Amino acid sequence: MKIALLGYGKMGNVIARIAAERGHEIVLRKKAEDNFDGLQDADVAIEFSVPTAAVTNITECLNNNIPVVSGTTGWLAHYDEVTQLCETKKGAFIYASNFSLGVNIFFELNVQLAKMMSKLERYNVSMEEIHHTQKLDAPSGTAITLANDIIANTNYINWAIENPKETDIFIDAKREENVPGTHTVNYVSDVDSIEIKHTAHSREGFALGAVVAAEWLTGKTGVYSMKDVLGI
Ligand SMILES: NC(=O)C1=CN([C@@H]2O[C@H](COP(=O)(O)OP(=O)(O)OC[C@H]3O[C@@H](n4cnc5c(N)ncnc54)[C@H](OP(=O)(O)O)[C@@H]3O)[C@@H](O)[C@H]2O)C=CC1
Numbered sequence: 319m320k321i322a323l324l325g326y327g328k329m330g331n332v333i334a335r336i337a338a339e340r341g342h343e344i345v346l347r348k349k350a351e352d353n354f355d356g357l358q359d360a361d362v363a364i365e366f367s368v369p370t371a372a373v374t375n376i377t378e379c380l381n382n383n384i385p386v387v388s389g390t391t392g393w394l395a396h397y398d399e400v401t402q403l404c405e406t407k408k409g410a411f412i413y414a415s416n417f418s419l420g421v422n423i424f425f426e427l428n429v430q431l432a433k434m435m436s437k438l439e440r441y442n443v444s445m446e447e448i449h450h451t452q453k454l455d456a457p458s459g460t461a462i463t464l465a466n467d468i469i470a471n472t473n474y475i476n477w478a479i480e481n482p483k484e485t486d487i488f489i490d491a492k493r494e495e496n497v498p499g500t501h502t503v504n505y506v507s508d509v510d511s512i513e514i515k516h517t518a519h520s521r522e523g524f525a526l527g528a529v530v531a532a533e534w535l536t537g538k539t540g541v542y543s544m545k546d547v548l549g550i
């Protein structure tokens with residue numbers, strides 16, 4: 319498969335290595351100042367850039383009929399317009415806030431736990447996410463997915479990273495050197511706590527998931543999620 323990488327930073331580099339190990343060819347490595355030359359030659363694009371560039375990158379792919387896998391976080395206010403363009407162009411698109419298999423299992427655990435906790439008023443939920451200090455967005459996309467899944471299954475109404483109201487899920491977004499990504503969901507009552515936690519040891523899991531998603535998406539049309547890719 320010929321792959322265009324839109325964004326060639328920490329993630330783009332690991333994706334390039336894993337894609338090569340799986341027999342794929344990289345036809346474009348786009349950074350901030352580069353143009354889209356080479357995109358036309360690609361079978362699929364993998365987009366891990368910055369929040370301000372994601373919509374332009376995805377739009378360029380859809381307008382050129384290139385299937386696109388996006389892992390960039392922090393641009394989701396535009397998700398509906400992007401998926402609408404994908405439908406109009408009969409293109410192919412996957413966004414995931416986290417492409418790792420482990421986190422996608424963790425997402426399912428989070429939903430099951432939230433459903434059980436919704437019946438028990440004595441527990442309050444909060445979350446913590448820890449990432450490296452270069453991260454541009456807070457809270458993380460993964461934390462937002464976890465919070466939205468709790469909100470969909472409980473009486474919580476919103477999330478907040480400061481001054482939470484009683485109906486908000488507090489997300490403590492911490493930045494520390496060299497942390498690839500740690501997420502904890504914590505339920506606390508007067509007498510005990512229940513905690514679920516995912517710790518990424520490196521970026522390999524995110525990158526492998528993105529390449530597997532790109533392999534899966536090629537030849538399809540429509541808007542998909544990692545649940546479709548993983549069949550969970
Ligand atoms: N969904 C998931 O599983 C994961 C998502 N992420 C997300 O992926 C994104 C990238 O993360 P990471 O690799 O760590 O970030 P980096 O800062 O290491 O890399 C970002 C890259 O994007 C490039 N870039 C900037 N502007 C553009 C543009 N207009 N077009 C194309 N590329 C551009 C930068 O180029 P330059 O160096 O020239 O500025 C750089 O190469 C983040 O949003 C992060 O949250 C991260 C890990 C997993």
Ligand SMILES: O=C(O)C1=N[C@H](C(=O)O)C[C@H](O)C1
Binds near residue numbers: 453461
């Ligand atoms: O910026 C990162 O590094 C990561 N971003 C994603 C997010 O915002 O959830 C996924 C992962 O946690 C690493």
